[in-house]
Amino acid sequence: METIRGKTSLTMDSTELHARLANYKRIALDLGTGDGKFAFCHAQTFPSHFIIGMDSCRENLREYSRTNLPNLLYVIANAQSLPHELHGQISHVTINFPWGSLLNSLLEGDPRLLCGLESILGSGARLEIRLNGGALSEQGWSLEDGSERIFQNLAVAGWRLDAPAKMDSHALHHFPSTWAKRLAFGRDPRAICGSASLK
């Protein structure tokens, strides 16, 4: 799979990846990581967790991917075609404020995304997803209906969902991702956070 450090791309095979992941009790994937700030903050705060920040767009990742934390890796990949090297490795997934084809796949229950996720997760995996009003309205959905549709698709795919929680501008402001800060000061500072475990 393709990893990135600053402007440099490096291929990492399964052997190298497994060596990096050895001895970490939690392996988290931040899917659609954007500039990678959330993954960076998580890795800094929890040295016993290994964090993989993944996005299809490399340009935004240049700054945070230059950092040299042993428990942090940035990967360039498409959510609809998750790298086979991750097979069965991931225990926690976050998807924060998805847009574009990532959001579209969640709304459509795209099997390339949902089966791909299942294949990279170990048993008892946890998912956290944060959906914002502006991105859903661009796809023709209200925050409530779009979130409900996504949670239904996840349930059909075998996820057991906890009760969703609302995020207001205060919660967004304090959430450690670049997009959350933008949303907090934007026109529609509302989001819904859902968490789930694989049945």
Ligand SMILES: C[S@@+](CC[C@H](N)C(=O)[O-])C[C@H]1O[C@@H](n2cnc3c(N)ncnc32)[C@H](O)[C@@H]1O
């Ligand atoms: C609104 S940004 C959120 C970024 C970050 N999670 C944050 O909270 O700051 C959505 C991100 O999803 C990524 N994305 C959209 N479709 C994707 C796909 N199919 N595969 C991987 N990433 C995707 C975009 O490149 C973008 O970086």
